[in-house]
Amino acid sequence: MMMMMFLHFSLQFLLHPLLHFLFITLITCLALKILKSLTTTTTTTTTTIHRSRVISNYPPGSDGFPLIGETLAFIAAHNSSKGFYDFVRTRHLRYGNCFKTNLFGGTHVFVSSVEVAKALLGSESVDFPKRYIKTVATLLGEESLLCSSHEHHKFLRRQIASLFTLDHLSSSVRMFDELTVETMRVWKEKRCVIVLDYALKITFNAICKMLLSLEDDNEMEALRNDVSEVTEALLAFPLRFPGTRFNRGLKARERIMDTLREKMAMRRNGVECKNDFLEHLLAKDNPDSAESLTDQQISDNILTLIIAGQVTTASAITWMVKYLDENKEVQDKLREMQLEIALKNSDTPLRLETLNDMHYASKIVKESLRMATVVSWFPRVALKDCQLGGFQIRKDWIVNVNARSAHYDSTIYDEPMKFDPSRFDEDPKPYSFLAFGAGGRTCLGMNLAKEMMLVFLHHLVTTCRWEVTDADPSLEKWAMFPRLRSGCPIRVIPIN
């Protein structure tokens, strides 16, 4: 059996560069483990005795094979059309709301209870900082909000959160409205389109316009390619040799940083003046002020916002189109309501106030986010031994809040497999709706993402009906967020 698996993976290994990386990671893990066990032999016996006393209190789960744990099964899930979450789903079914596994030489715990989510994500959870991989900091930058330590994170988050004001959100509605209207015009003309392709394009354009007021198509295209190289490198093995995916990502990062430096210089010299995020961040530039950001902090976080916002929102929009195709009565009811709103607002671009009146559409957005759970789990690292949900957790274990399981838990959501926007007639209980995380690390772009989804939804249902032409539910392999391998192709039927 082991031999068969080995042969299977050896073959795959030749075919997929990411497997190559994971194989090397595995070998590195093994080497580290062996080294560690060689250097800590004197303490092993006592640790084992100590562990045997409390072992029954650890979360259930399998440690898998010696040293490599369940890494092969995790890799296999990543490389299958069911998607990487299948690894977690099957273990959640077997062991329940809290289980542990061993991946890449480390212990990972997955938990999905509301109480534990609160304990881990709530503002008092200083003992469970966000866990990130070193390569993320190399690619996004040491000053990225996603990689910063607790105190520094608070400072950076305050500065960046101040950009998501009502004023900025209002102007982004107008801008996203224009982009969506143009997209619908193209869809009506083409009739057969891949939703994900367009969703990726308009979310990228919208975010770059908001952050940097980019207008030039060539400039935008170049940046889009570079951002996509950085995103792909986030999952690659950190080999800095010419031709490797990681190296391409680093080179792309350098080009992005050059562009941002150039933009900052132009703003400072007065060659360019815009009302965007960059301008607001530069306005804080005062060496005497404690609230001032360095150039590095500004550029690392502009890159972070693009990467955190584009693919997530585009994937969510695509899932929403699919769910509405499968639920025609919901779609018809929504269309009726949105046409009424369109009649009242004829010829004017959508405004933030109009979005606030789209109550049914908002519930559809939430229900799509629940079912899609674009970010499946949120990793945190335990800084010390502790108890969590009745189980013993050891220092350095990675504890993942399993948002997808919470969203499909029938004790929290009645008939969780059913697409039912009316379940959001009432607000969900705290820490039970985790599409945007919760607590001190809640998604900063949450309102922007919801706004983009609403604008898109409004124009979609008031412009056309559609049919998904490829019902294959297979997921894209090695994608950072679950998304359809087909990209959701549709046939568009204009309604006016």
Ligand code: HEM
């Ligand atoms: C539907 C779209 C989106 C989803 C589902 C989503 C989901 C999430 C989740 C779950 C987290 C928290 C992860 C954790 O706790 O470990 C997060 C964090 C974050 N998101 Fe989003 N996001 C979306 C769109 C956006 C957009 C549009 C932006 C900005 C342009 C953005 C910027 C961020 C940032 C900066 C963080 C880090 C916050 C921090 O660590 O303090 N996101 N997002």
